Amino acid sequence: MTAILSTSGLGKRFDGLRANHDIDFALAPGEIHALIGPNGAGKTTFVSMLIGRLAPSEGTIRFDGRDVTRMPAHRRVALGMAYTFQITSVFGRLSCAENVALAARGRDADVQRALERVGLAERAAEIAGDLSYGHQRLLEIAMGLAQRPRLLILDEPTQGLAESEVAAFKQLIRALVPDTTILLIEHNMSVVMELADRITVLNFGEVLAQGTPAQIHDNPAVQAAYLGTGGQDAED
């Protein structure tokens, strides 16, 4: 199957700091792919390059068969990519419905539907900045949905959600595939293990491992990276 999104040799340097290096990565259409790694591993840098917030220092990005490496973010979105922010960044002074309407770009039916899917339909008229943190996260996700993307990149979507909301989130994501391909950056391991078809582990800006949840779970190098011990064992 041809990948919907792929990178080859992708790298990013900030002056002397090498945030990402030589990342070869491919997303199969319709999969849920999780991107994990310790804090500072370069996950957000990597997806920022995918969506076009950051320009790569080296390498290429292809989306849907096209080279999008130098394409501005708004054109990538037009091609069917969407990104929800790690740090909540809804439009605080607009209502929930207006936030989602900006994402839906005139498809009014999608606004109500997206709000219903994340459970915010009753709060449609509330000012987004007055919502609780968890609800703002859900609003972010609703904005992602309303864009009807073919690839949805979610940057730590469950951060700050209550347990019941996390369960609803998992159901929601499962219902999106295979129409939408999901790339999920996530710290909550239970979410990753339950949802992901495949997992990529980043460490120090490089791909440490790739595989199914079971393979990643049993991978000694991954365990070492996360626990910070047994590095010697991992290499054995």
Added chain:
Amino acid sequence: MSRRDLTLHLGLVAVLFLLHFILPAYHHGVLARIMVMAVYAIGYNIAFGYTGLLSLGHAMFFGAGLYGMGLAGLHYGVPAFPAFLIGTACGAALAFVVGLLALRTEGVSFMIVTLMFSQVAYLALLYFGAFTHGDDGFVVPDASRTLMGLSLSDEGTRYLVAWVLFSGALLGSLWLIRQPFGRVLIALRENEERARLLGYDTKRRKLAALVISGAVSAASGAAYAALFGYVGATFAGVQYSIFALLWVLLGGAGTVLGPFVGTLFMFYLIDLATGLTDAYMLIAGVALVGLTLFAPQGIVGELRRRFWKDLP
């Protein structure tokens, strides 16, 4: 557009029309001037209040309208209405060119770049004094101050023309801000990065907003030349850029009524203070400090915060 919004704004327009018949001559004249200058503030508010573009150079757009209208009348004998359109077009064109360059920057840099462009425009007016009459200014010929047989120097006509222009700008900005395009402008102000990642070409939208803002500001300048008959370089100076910012901040940035309320407040504040003492700027200053302390979102902004949450 909700009925309440429309009622409020149409109500103001109606009140201003009624005032035409009852105001004493002095206040009648002042209000005509305020309405014309409020159009300038409305133009400024589209860039600053709604799109978040803090420009310190809007006097160049006001000046483009003023001089576009005035010079067309002075040198080429263009009648009032076409000259008004020429002035407005000059402002839009200038905003387009300045925007192409200045919008490559943002924040403080954008303030400085617009200030510099505005200074260039001001100094150019002085430098080409043979054509523009520089510092001395000039009086717009009567032939260019006649609209449909009515003299614009007549106080009644002047008030009504100012009223028509103001009503158009006020209701136009209300309409604009309720359009999807207007919502995107607010999104740019609130969070440009997020708007870009929702697929909006933020540079083009900001340029469009600046061109609209420049055109409305220039329409105000052109109307000023036509109605009050004097064109001078002072109007293109930096203090006129600051005035627009001040009026909008006082009235309430990002509110439709704010520019008018701010302009009205400042005109009458200075008017009253002048009657009391020679140190009228001191009184004005104290009032401004008080307003900044107790209503930092401006008069209409404060009303919105307290009483009317979805006031546009």
